[in-house]
Amino acid sequence: MPLHIETPLLESAAMSTPAQSVWLKMDALQPPGSFKIRGIGFACEEYARRGARRFVSSSGGNAGIAAAYAGRRLSIPVVVVVPETTSARAMELIRREQAEVIVHGASFQEANALAQSMLLSTDAFIHPFDDPLLWQGHASMIDEVARAGLTPDAVLLSVGGGGLLCGVVAGLRRNGMAGVPVIAVETVGADSLAQSVAAGERIELPRISSLATSLGARKVAEQAFEWTRQHPVHSVVVPDSAAVAACMRFIDDHRVVVEPACGASLAVAYDRAALGACRNVLVVVCGGVTATVGQLQAWATERR
Structure with missing residues (x-):
């Protein structure tokens, strides 16, 4: 399902x-x-089928929450890199889904750059919006x-x-x-x-x-x-x-x-x-x- x-x-x-x-x-x-869970869930399931062992996301909002939710449902660990402007509530909701939260940079661009630099060969990157x-x-x-x-x-x-x-x-x-x-x-x-x-x-x-x-x-x-x-x-x-x-x-x-x-x-x-x-x-x-x-x-x- x-x-x-x-x-x-x-x-x-x-x-x-x-x-x-x-x-x-x-x-x-x-x-x-x-x-967000429609596309992110679909992508996470596909990446899991391709062998992904960890999801890395770069969103301090609903995309990060959806990635964390998808990872929990699929029993795959998730790391979400969020910028310093992310609200405490958003971080709490991401952690509630058992994902790791890393705070980095003043903007999404900086958080996104760090997230991409962290990628290992067995990771899948979960972009907030730009992925077919x-x-x-x-x-x-x-x-x-x-x-x-x-x-x-x-x-x-x-x-x-x-x-x-x-x-x-x-x-x-x-x-x-x-x-x-x-x-x-x-x-x-x-x-x-x-x-x-x-x-x-x-x-x-x-x-x-x-x-x-x-x-x-x-x-x-x-x-x-x-x-x-x-x-x-x-x-x-x-x-x-x-x-x-x-x-x-x-x-x-x-x-x-x-x-x-x-x-x-x-x-x-x-x-x-x-x-x-x-x-x-x-x-x-x-x-x-x-x-x-x-x-x-x-x-x-x-x-x-």
């Missing part, structure tokens, strides 16, 4: 209108708390949507490094939905995809200034940028305040806590302006477990 679960596909009464149905793919309900195996695993959510009989008019999702975007486009294409557009949402200060699209080439942000740290890739995967040229992808950027407000509203409407990275997409769904005249909109509720209700409330107060 795969390490991820098949998640509910729910029509949101709070977000829908008589003319537009908004469907939620509830990947916040995955065992480690985010969609991850994309293949993430595509399973669209397989589930197709089996449920839904062909959306648009898919709304959040973009960090672009792994989810790559997976969803792959899933759409392998299920006969190659023409379905993707609305790709980022927050101000973590908008490397939007800035790349505007520049016509992949750019690297000097720093991440958004509190939606799960979207904090200074440079998106090359394949994610390439899909903006080959697939109908519409880039949208929202402020942190809108993402946090959407998270708070989502708690009231659906009794589920998600991170601001996920709230970015929910903000667009609540606002509806970017959804146009689509009859059925699929929203990937990607989840995230490093933000608490208390943190969301504090952020909401700060950004009023």
Whole structure:
């Protein structure tokens, strides 16, 4: 059995209108708390079949938690290298899955460099977003949507490094939905995809200034940028305040806590302006477990 679960596909009464149905793919309900386990679980299983005896990851967020979870389930040790900016909660969640945590560097780039320098011949490197195996695993959510009989008019999702975007486009294409557009949402200060699209080439942000740290890739995967040229992808950027407000509203409407990275997409769904005249909109509720209700409330107060 795969390490991820098949998640509910729910029509949101709070977000829908008589003319537009908004469907939620509830990947916040995955065992480690985010969609990441789809691709990371798939990759870890494949690397285990190839003989990997240890997994090395370089994420201080949901990818690291998913790698740790996968390793525990597969009885393979995991080392997660995290930057100094990683929250105590994130490190606690990684350790809870019995993985070793190494803190190194001021940014993901430094943590990632150390992780890669540690690799032995029997190790597998688990990248947070830039690995075709991850994309293949993430595509399973669209397989589930197709089996449920839904062909959306648009898919709304959040973009960090672009792994989810790559997976969803792959899933759409392998299920006969190659023409379905993707609305790709980022927050101000973590908008490397939007800035790349505007520049016509992949750019690297000097720093991440958004509190939606799960979207904090200074440079998106090359394949994610390439899909903006080959697939109908519409880039949208929202402020942190809108993402946090959407998270708070989502708690009231659906009794589920998600991170601001996920709230970015929910903000667009609540606002509806970017959804146009689509009859059925699929929203990937990607989840995230490093933000608490208390943190969301504090952020909401700060950004009023």
